Amino acid sequence: MGNQFSQLLIIQFKEFFREPGALFWSFIFPILMSFALGMAFSEKPEITQRAAVVLEASSDSSVLKSYLTNYCKKTEDLKFEYQNTIDNNKLGKTITHFIPTSWNESEIMMKRGQIEIILTENNGKINYHFDPANFASRLAYITISTMLDGKDLVSDNEVIKPLETKGTRYIDFLIPGLLAMGIMSSCLWGISYGLIEKRSRKLLRRLVATPMKKHWFMITMFISRFLFAILETVALFTFAYFVFGVKIQGSIIAFAAIIISGSFFFMGLSILLASRTANTQVGNGFISAITMPLILLSGIFFSYSNFPDIIIPIIKYLPLTIFADSLRSIINEGYGILEIMKPLLILSLTGFATFIVGLKIYKWY
Structure with a gap:
């Protein structure tokens, strides 16, 4: 059993590292995006x-x-x-x-x-x-x-005091959003698309015909994708720390907990999406139909408060919004584990529910 688990885990890692494009989009692209946007919207003289x-x-x-x-x-x-x-x-x-x-x-x-x-x-x-x-x-x-009109921009009786509070820069707003978006994309494309591709190529049928335990296959895929998500998070945050001085103001435990719960939610959603999709074209459409609206609406690059007031209550309960807002609360506002307990439970429980439903209706071939 242990040998089967280790071999399946090695397979998951080899599949990832054999794709240079996967390495670029997972590790290098988020760093390049944060650098470009951070420089574009940073303080200018x-x-x-x-x-x-x-x-x-x-x-x-x-x-x-x-x-x-x-x-x-x-x-x-x-x-x-x-x-x-x-x-x-x-x-x-x-x-x-x-x-x-x-x-x-x-x-x-x-x-x-x-x-x-x-x-x-x-x-x-x-x-x-x-x-x-x-x-x-x-x-x-x-x-x-x-x-x-010949007037001064600032009159003599006005006082301007530069805001020096930590977490108020645009880059402080951007990095938590990129972390949340990266984990979502890593899970949905890495797990959902990977499973759909294996099904379309009849690889799942061949794997099921072997003595392989089905649950070990799913567990190793979850573990490998979670480890990749952690590596992506560490790489991006390390870059943001040394280049832009972004720091976690709140609890490290709360930060780790929300990363785990957010990853678990999107992993469960990935299984549900891949449970019945038969070909990569349909799978690509499904994943894009979920990721693009979430990225646009959830305030990854700019605040969702710019949207009409009537839809903001709906946006606040989108999973990516909950994830990104929780990360911002911890990194920029100093939140601890108790303050993020509600989003933590929402992401964890809904992730567990989608995972169970996905496994129940999962089609192996």
Whole structure:
């Protein structure tokens, strides 16, 4: 029995390490994603914004033309003709590039994401054209309108104190989400797709014909996938710790417990998905239909509070949301085992239920 267990476990590890793509997507890709997003949304020494300016050719008393001529510096860069820099000791440096162009060209630039706002002038009044739902455009409007009105961005009687609380950076929000997403993807693609592929290639039929115990096969697959999930978690968090200084503020025991319960839930779901699926095309569709909505809705990259209020209560009870929110609570807010007991039980019990149902209806060939 012990020899059968060890041989099956070795098979699971060999199958994984024989696929270079699996190593890349499991270990290297999450690290590259965290590095790219962490650098893109980390603190920058300056804010750069771009505005297209549509000037009236025949107007010599143009407010916009006067502002560009008297208050902006003409640049040597062919992309920008005028530049205004505000260096505020409270807010930092804000650089605004003004690009004189035609209306048609400015619309094309806006569609391509090359500018945040378009400025025009009508009877001495400046018109601001932008998408109010775009945060960068709204910031550009506030900044540029303040400059054109001759006002300071921050008045002397206002005090700005930089927030130094741990866990408030974007990278602190991102890493727990990537950990949860990585474990979900590892389980669903590693277990579900692996079992579906074995069934479609008639490998399960051959394995069942041997003296192999069915439960040993499932147990070794669970153990190997769980160990891979742990390795992925350690690799990503170690990278985040040394590169971005992300630290666990809460209980290590709570962190380990939620990792185990989250892994167990998605393992159980994987068995249920693979229980009756006969070919890889259908399996690929099933897994994608589950993972993509969860990744988009569960606040992995950005907060789900941006969604309409009517669906937020539903989003909060999605399994990936529960998993990611629990990890964030432990890493960023210092939660312990008692504070995460509810999500711990939800993930564990539902994972156990899906596992039992999946085994009951599992089709080996």
